[in-house]
Amino acid sequence: MQMTSDLMTIRQMCDAFDVTPRTLRFYEAKELLFPQRDGTRRLFTRRDRARLTLILRGKRFGFSLEDIRQILDLYDRDGSNHAQTLRTYELAQARLAQMEAQRAELDVAIAELRVELDAGGAMIAGLRRAAE
Amino acid sequence: MQMTSDLMTIRQMCDAFDVTPRTLRFYEAKELLFPQRDGTRRLFTRRDRARLTLILRGKRFGFSLEDIRQILDLYDRDGSNHAQTLRTYELAQARLAQMEAQRAELDVAIAELRVELDAGGAMIAGLRRAAE
DNA sequence: CGTTACATTTACGTTAACGTCAAGCAATCT
DNA sequence: AGATTGCTTGACGTTAACGTAAATGTAACG
Structure with a gap:
């Protein structure tokens, strides 16, 4: 029961979600995921996994990644800027x-x-x- | 009540279905629609309209035009080639x-x-x- | 008969969502 | 040490589904 098992490598993510590394990097570039870094390597958190689940679901309904990104933001609001x-x-x-x-x-x-x-x-x- | 009101010009189609001429020509090129010709001009039949309805619906579910084309073919089978x-x-x-x-x-x-x-x-x- | 209004074909441009190298660093096996 | 394995960052390629522009045709209006 190590705390670190919370973090997954890119390969573990790919196997778990059936996506390619390129896809995960692409999602990071588009600011849909925010993996931590161990030096240069990505480590995906539970939050990333939750978001990825929602991303993939959204995609199945034909939503664009940009649409999805905006909706995901709803989950992370701190309530600062009302508008x-x-x-x-x-x-x-x-x-x-x-x-x-x-x-x-x-x-x-x-x-x-x-x-x-x-x-x-x-x-x-x-x-x-x-x-x- | 003219028989010819069965046939619609490209503009009438665009207005009726809220698509551009380019889209209709594109669908014809992809063999999703088969408008008749009056000289060089397209005349869309009732069958084209029925197909277009299905095409647009299919698109809303994220099906590709190629997928849609294959499914549409199901509607036109004469039962000749079993395979x-x-x-x-x-x-x-x-x-x-x-x-x-x-x-x-x-x-x-x-x-x-x-x-x-x-x-x-x-x-x-x-x-x-x-x-x- | 000129021009305005649509129509046509041809062809290049565009966006999204990745795929596919290429080249290099880092840890691990032999 | 050398080789293998896996990760990294560019950077260019690809496909779908049209958009858009250019050049041309033609039907109808005045």
């Missing part, structure tokens, strides 16, 4: 509405694709019978 | 599973973002009170 905090808050709110709309559409799309698949399945069954 | 039909069918099926997983994750993400927003809202309310 920016408020702006970020509103941005996240808009995003939420957008996600709910997306979910509704996703439901429709899923239903539609199901219908198509049923039709396709029947057709294929037909082809199979015809092939005998 | 390809089967492959497309399986692709669509995988896609459906993926979409359902995405929908589940989206629920989680929405819930999480809601929690954040509540916290942010409380904080902002606090800031407002402090500012008086």
Whole structure:
């Protein structure tokens, strides 16, 4: 139970999250992650891992890294500059509405694709019978 | 009530779907749409409009145009070449599973973002009170 | 018949999100 | 010591999905 097991190397991160080193360095360059340094080497903290989880999730919904960065900032606010905090808050709110709309559409799309698949399945069954 | 109102010019399409001419030409080049021609000019059919609706929806879920093109082909199968039909069918099926997983994750993400927003809202309310 | 308003093709430009070398430092194995 | 392994920083390459500009065509308006 060493405290240091809190810190992970770039390779451990890659294995754990199934990303490439390049991706992690890229995210650091874009200020999405803030790994500590042991000399020149990166050491990723628990905070980095939490953020990476959110980043990867966000990506699956088609959000840009820049969008994600702004939303992540919501998690780190100290409440100093009102204006920016408020702006970020509103941005996240808009995003939420957008996600709910997306979910509704996703439901429709899923239903539609199901219908198509049923039709396709029947057709294929037909082809199979015809092939005998 | 002219039969020809079935056909729409590129501008009408752009206005109806809020896309640029370039986008429609691009989709044609990528074989996602197949407008007729009046001499050199494009005339989009009902089928093109149906496809465009599906294209735009697919895009909102982060599917690539190539993915979308393959799924659209499912709608146009005549059942001639079994192998390809089967492959497309399986692709669509995988896609459906993926979409359902995405929908589940989206629920989680929405819930999480809601929690954040509540916290942010409380904080902002606090800031407002402090500012008086 | 001139010009205005859209249409067309061709082709180069752009952004995001990395991939892919290249070259070098550092610790570790043999 | 030499070689291997893994990390580092540049820096250029790549793909998708269009944007944008140039040159040209043509239909309609006045």
